[in-house]
Amino acid sequence: MGSDTGKSFKCEPRPAAPDEWGIVKVSAMTWGEFRPDENKALLNEGLINPAYEIRSGDILISRANTVEHVGAPVLVGNVRPRLLLSDKSLRFQTGSGVDRKWFVYWLRSPVVRKAIAAKASGTSDSMRNISQPDLKAIAVPVPPAAEQSRIADILSTHFTRLDAIEARLRAAQRYLERLQDFVMTAAATGVLAWDANPQHMPIASSPAVRDGTLPPLATGWRWARLQDIADVAGGVTKDSKDQHDQDLPEVPYLRVANAQRAQLDLSHVTRIRVTPKILDKLRLRDGDLLMAEGGDRDKLGRGWIWEDQIEDCIHQNHLFRARILERATHPKLLGWYVNSAARAWFEANGKQSVNLASISISKVKLLPVPVPPQDEQEQADFVELGQRVLTRFEHLAAACEKGLAHASALRRLLLAEAFAGRLVPQDPDDEPAEDLLKRIRAEREAAEAERKAARRAAAQAKRKRLTKPKASAPADAPPPPTPITDTPFPEGEQTTLPLEFTK
Structure with a gap:
């Protein structure tokens, strides 16, 4: 072949x-x-x-x-x-x-x-x-040609069914994602409660950002800018000169890859050397919300809440940290809003470069956020209700992932059985595979002989062109006319010839 x-x-x-x-x-x-x-x-x-x-x-x-x-x-x-x-x-x-x-x-x-x-x-x-x-x-x-066709047919039949199953599972995943968005927004704005009275609440506009249309809030809730309820800070800049000092302590730090939508992925946490002063300044605390500063435009702002999973952990400058002041809201309510309804705000206010998007900390501080009533028990009730519904969706999403993994394993098993000769029965009346291989070898030899003949013919034609004597011009023939041009051809310029592809 x-x-x-x-x-x-x-x-x-x-x-x-x-x-x-x-x-x-x-x-x-x-x-x-x-x-x-x-x-x-x-x-x-x-x-x-x-x-x-x-x-x-x-x-x-x-x-x-x-x-x-x-x-x-x-x-x-x-x-x-x-x-x-x-x-x-x-x-x-x-x-x-x-x-x-x-x-x-x-x-x-x-x-x-x-x-x-x-x-x-x-x-x-x-x-x-x-x-x-x-x-x-x-x-x-x-295998014999007829058996090849039987194998291809049975695999096509099984794979078509698996394609349909996988398409339904992926559609279910997309539907669950939309439901999760809805529930996170509803919980973060208070309207998830059955007795809530949704209403559109105004917020003072800012010339520095585009707020767009904000979702309605439950009675007793209000809008504020993130800087009004939280301390927002950037992180450590990588590759500064201090990080090469072997005498400095090495601490874990979070990158953009660790900040996923409504969750933190801590499967791979890198380490960095920093001064004790920077460690004290950037050490994460329980309840801090981490948000992505850059990446794909639709990923801006994604992230989740730090819950003291790792001791003395800090974050890099491509993650923003929001630390809620005076228990103005529950961290999960803020995190749910940032990862649902606020995604449109981040996209509208981000800046796009050639390959990546980013958003400045000055704009993030102006993010409109819903603020619940100050009653902490009431805040806890909203969180409990939202968490209960979202947990059910998480179980359904996990079932979809399990189904997709099972379908992928079935594909591998079908292929392994097919090429071990166990998926379709052999037929003694099939033409032996050796006869098929003999025909293929004969075809290849004939094609190679044809190519060699063509190359020889081309070489002979080229030699004839090179050895053919040139006709001499008559002694009284006038010299060829000089082309009229404003600019002579640069030295070495010639017409472009087609090139062969490299094999």
Whole structure:
């Protein structure tokens, strides 16, 4: 089975227009189905080799990708024209009689995924590479052609059912997320209580921020700016000169990755050296709310409450800390609001750079926040009610995650059984696989002989052109005219010739 790869080109970040050539991106081959719109417009179209145009029925893999996806295959269905392989993609060319769907399923099987993971080079999980020789070295257990079709058919049937189950589970997850948003907002504004009387309450506008439409509050609640009810501070800046002093204490600190939506992920907490003065200033306290300063625009402000999980822990400058003053509100009420209704406010007031968004501490201090009545027991009642409802949603979300994990395990099991010869029965009347392999070898030898003949013919034609005597001009012929031009060609300039893709 042959394979070829594309060439590196100069491209624009935008997708190619219908009349332009495009270069396929790694993301087009990552998620199990080919995504032709994941491409970049080609700038140097003079280097195009149409032999590397992607066509319907091609089997593609990304040879450079994450650990999870490097070498993962896709079967191209309907594809837009004028789309080329990139230098990070490979195309497999199967011999006649090899079922393409079967071959793609084989590339997805656990034994192949394990072999690719073992051979992929690179030390970073963000990008690994697999070479053509390493892929070609993987042994393929080839069954008869008829059995290939039976395997592909039964896997397609089972996978279609699993696709439907997974789609429903993901839809349920999205629905639960919307319900969680609703409950967090309702709890944080007091309207979750059955006897609440929702009403729209005004807040003094500020020219520095855009508040937009704020949700209604229960009777007795009011709006305030975050700076009115909490002390808001940034964290430690990484890579300052003090952090290289081995005599300073090393303490744990939280990064943006630790601040997830309505939860803190403490599975990986790094450490940093700081002066005792900075430690005293930034040491987190029980009830502090942490909020993300930067990242994707829809992630601004996400985070959760610190509950003294780690001793002497601080936070970096890309996290804001809000410390509630004089028990103005319960930390969970504030945290629920920040992670639900306030998300639109953070998006509206964030600043977008090329790749990341951010929001300044001066704006975060002006975040409108709902303030409950001062009765602490009443605040505790709101928290208890909200927590009780949200816990039920968390159980349902965990069940969805468990179902998705079970579906993924079933896929791996089906593939393992299929390529161990245990998923479909063998038929003694099938054409032996050895006959199929003989035909494939004969086809490859004939194709190679044809290519060699074509190369010899091209070489002979080139030699004839070079040895053909040039006709001499008559002695009385006038000299050729001098081209009229305002600017001569720069030295060495010539017309661009098409280049071959590197195999």
